Amino acid sequence: MNNSIISLLTISIFVLTFQRGVTQDMKEADAWKYMHMLSADEMNRRNEIGKYFQATAPPASPVESLAEFEPMSGVLIRYPSELRFNLLAEITRKDTLIVLLPEDSGSSEKMFWNAIQLYEFDKTRIKMLTGKSNSHWTRDYGPMFIAGKDSIGIVDFIYNRISWGRILDDSIPCYIAKKLKFPYYAMDVVHTGGNYMSDGFGVAASSDIVYSESLTNGLTKEQVDQKMKAYLGIHTYHVVKDPNNTYIDHIDCWGKFLDVDKILIRSVPVTHPQYNKIEAVADYFKNQKSSWGNNYQVFRVYTPNDEPYTNSFIMNKRVFVPVMNGEWDDEALQSYKNAMPGYEVSGFLDSWGSTDALHCRVHEVADKQMVRIKHIPIRGAQGDKTDFTFEATIKAYSGKPLKSDSVLVFYKTDFGLWKSAKMQHTDGDIYLVQLPAFNKNQVVQYYIYAADQSGKRATLPIVGAAAPFAFATSDVFTGIKPTVASCETKVYPNPVRDWLNIEFNDDLISKEISIEIYSVSGQKMEHIEKSGESRIKISMENLSDGIYYIIVTHANKAESFKIIKKNF
The missing domain is CATH 2.60.40.10 (Immunoglobulins)
Structure with missing residues (x-):
C-alpha cells in the first residue's frame, strides 16, 4: 500500500480515536472530570474553598467589567479538550485560539499538532501556553476582564470548584495574567464564569449561588456586592433565583447578554415543569432598565427538550451556537439572527448537555490594546x-x-x-x-x-x-413601543428581504388576528386580518428598505415588533 495512504489512514484513526477516546478515558476515571459538577470528594471538602486564596487590593477606580461582546483578542481552551476540531478550526479562521497545555515535556503539543492535520486550521492563529490545570471548563475558572483608566486587567476569584480536586484550575487566571502580561487583581468572592455576565457599563447578572457559596467563605450579600463593585465596577447586580432546577445553577444555562440592552432567555412549552419559573425570570428582565435607559429587549430561544441553545459564545462579530441535530436547531439559529443582525451566526454539533455545552468550554481573552x-x-x-x-x-x-x-x-x-x-x-x-x-x-x-x-x-x-x-426625526410613532418575540408570536427573518413570516402558538390559531405594518414615520403600509392559521406570510417586496413596525393584535392584546427591510 502507498506510504502516503498508510500515513493518512494512521492519522485518521488517531484523530477519531483521540476525539472519542478522551471522553471514554475520562469516563473510566473520575466522573467529575467529564460531568460539569462537584465530585463526591469535593462535596465533602467544600469547607476548603478559598483556604489558599490570596486576595489583592482592588484596582484603582474607575473600572468596568468587560462584556463578552466587546473587542477580544482570542479564545482560551484547555487541551485535551471536549471540543470538536471543526469548531476549533473555525475559530482560527478569524481569531486566535489560545491552547492551554499540560506540562508534559511537549508530548501534548505534538499530539495536538498531529490531531489537527485533517482540519483547516490557520496555524498562524494558534498560540500555545503550558500550564497545569484539572479540567477543560475554562469558562468557569478562567479570568474576568476589566477596563481600567489606562489598562485592560484580569480579576481572579475563588473558583467554586476549588476543593482538593481542582486547585490547579483556580491558579489559571493568575497564570494567564503573567503569561499574557495583564495587570492582575484577586477578589475573595466565591464565583464561577458560567454564572456571570456583564454589559460593559457596570451592570451584571448571576444566579444566587454567588451569595450562598460566598457565604461559606464568610461573606454576606452586602459584602459580595461591595467587592463586585470595587474589583469589577458592578454598580447594578441582578442576582436571581435559577429557574432551571438543576444541580449547577449557572446563568449561561438559561440566559445571555447579547448587547447592552438585549438578553436572550430560553423558553419552554407550558407543559414543561420549569415553565413558570423561566417566564418569571424573563418578566423580571423585561421590567428592568438597561444601561442605555430603555427596558431590556428580551429575546427568546425555544428549548422544549432542554437544548443548550443559550450556552453560545460571542467572539467579536461571530456567534457560535451549540446545536443538537434536532428539529429546533434552525429556529434557534434564527433566534440569534433576529436578535443580532449583522453578526455571523453558526451552529456546531457535539455531545452537548443541557448544563454543559459550548460556552462552558471556551473563554474569551480581552484585547489589551483595544x-x-x-x-x-x-x-x-x-x-x-x-x-x-x-x-x-x-x-x-x-x-x-x-x-x-x-x-x-x-x-x-x-x-x-x-x-x-x-x-x-x-x-x-x-x-x-x-x-x-x-x-x-x-x-x-x-x-x-x-x-x-x-x-x-x-x-x-x-x-x-x-x-x-x-x-x-418624527414623533408620529411615539405611541408604539417595540417589543420582542413572545411565546405567542414569532416574527422572522429580521432583516427581511422578500417574505416576512409571522407564527403563532396553538392557543392563537383559532382566534381572530389583526396585523398592521407601519413605517417609522407612522404611515400604515398594510392591514391584514386572519384566523385559523398558524403562520402568515407577508410580502415585503414592494416596501422600500428601512425600519418598519409590525403590530399584532389578538384577544384584546397588542404586540409590536421592529424589523428591518433590506435588499441585501
Whole structure:
C-alpha cells in the first residue's frame, strides 16, 4: 500500500480515536472530570474553598467589567479538550485560539499538532501556553476582564470548584495574567464564569449561588456586592433565583447578554415543569432598565427538550451556537439572527448537555490594546429638534493616541449614501460632534468609528454599517413601543428581504388576528386580518428598505415588533 495512504489512514484513526477516546478515558476515571459538577470528594471538602486564596487590593477606580461582546483578542481552551476540531478550526479562521497545555515535556503539543492535520486550521492563529490545570471548563475558572483608566486587567476569584480536586484550575487566571502580561487583581468572592455576565457599563447578572457559596467563605450579600463593585465596577447586580432546577445553577444555562440592552432567555412549552419559573425570570428582565435607559429587549430561544441553545459564545462579530441535530436547531439559529443582525451566526454539533455545552468550554481573552468605544445611542422617535449631538467615550489602550482625523460618526438618512462627520475631543476621553437637524419623517442610521496610531480600530456597534443605530426625526410613532418575540408570536427573518413570516402558538390559531405594518414615520403600509392559521406570510417586496413596525393584535392584546427591510 502507498506510504502516503498508510500515513493518512494512521492519522485518521488517531484523530477519531483521540476525539472519542478522551471522553471514554475520562469516563473510566473520575466522573467529575467529564460531568460539569462537584465530585463526591469535593462535596465533602467544600469547607476548603478559598483556604489558599490570596486576595489583592482592588484596582484603582474607575473600572468596568468587560462584556463578552466587546473587542477580544482570542479564545482560551484547555487541551485535551471536549471540543470538536471543526469548531476549533473555525475559530482560527478569524481569531486566535489560545491552547492551554499540560506540562508534559511537549508530548501534548505534538499530539495536538498531529490531531489537527485533517482540519483547516490557520496555524498562524494558534498560540500555545503550558500550564497545569484539572479540567477543560475554562469558562468557569478562567479570568474576568476589566477596563481600567489606562489598562485592560484580569480579576481572579475563588473558583467554586476549588476543593482538593481542582486547585490547579483556580491558579489559571493568575497564570494567564503573567503569561499574557495583564495587570492582575484577586477578589475573595466565591464565583464561577458560567454564572456571570456583564454589559460593559457596570451592570451584571448571576444566579444566587454567588451569595450562598460566598457565604461559606464568610461573606454576606452586602459584602459580595461591595467587592463586585470595587474589583469589577458592578454598580447594578441582578442576582436571581435559577429557574432551571438543576444541580449547577449557572446563568449561561438559561440566559445571555447579547448587547447592552438585549438578553436572550430560553423558553419552554407550558407543559414543561420549569415553565413558570423561566417566564418569571424573563418578566423580571423585561421590567428592568438597561444601561442605555430603555427596558431590556428580551429575546427568546425555544428549548422544549432542554437544548443548550443559550450556552453560545460571542467572539467579536461571530456567534457560535451549540446545536443538537434536532428539529429546533434552525429556529434557534434564527433566534440569534433576529436578535443580532449583522453578526455571523453558526451552529456546531457535539455531545452537548443541557448544563454543559459550548460556552462552558471556551473563554474569551480581552484585547489589551483595544480601542474601546462607549456611547448611549440616540434611538426611537426624536420629534422636532434643531440639532443632534453624538457623544462617546473613546479610549485607546495601546498607549498610542487616537488619530485626530479618524474619530468619526458615519451616518445616512433613509436610503442615501453614508457620510461622515469628525468628532472633536472635548475633555478626558470624551468626543462629540453636533449635526444640524435632519428633515422630518426620516430614518437616520449611524455608527461610530475610531482608530489609533498603533493601527487598532473599532466601530460601535461592533458590526458597524451592517446593523447601525437608528432613530426617526418624527414623533408620529411615539405611541408604539417595540417589543420582542413572545411565546405567542414569532416574527422572522429580521432583516427581511422578500417574505416576512409571522407564527403563532396553538392557543392563537383559532382566534381572530389583526396585523398592521407601519413605517417609522407612522404611515400604515398594510392591514391584514386572519384566523385559523398558524403562520402568515407577508410580502415585503414592494416596501422600500428601512425600519418598519409590525403590530399584532389578538384577544384584546397588542404586540409590536421592529424589523428591518433590506435588499441585501
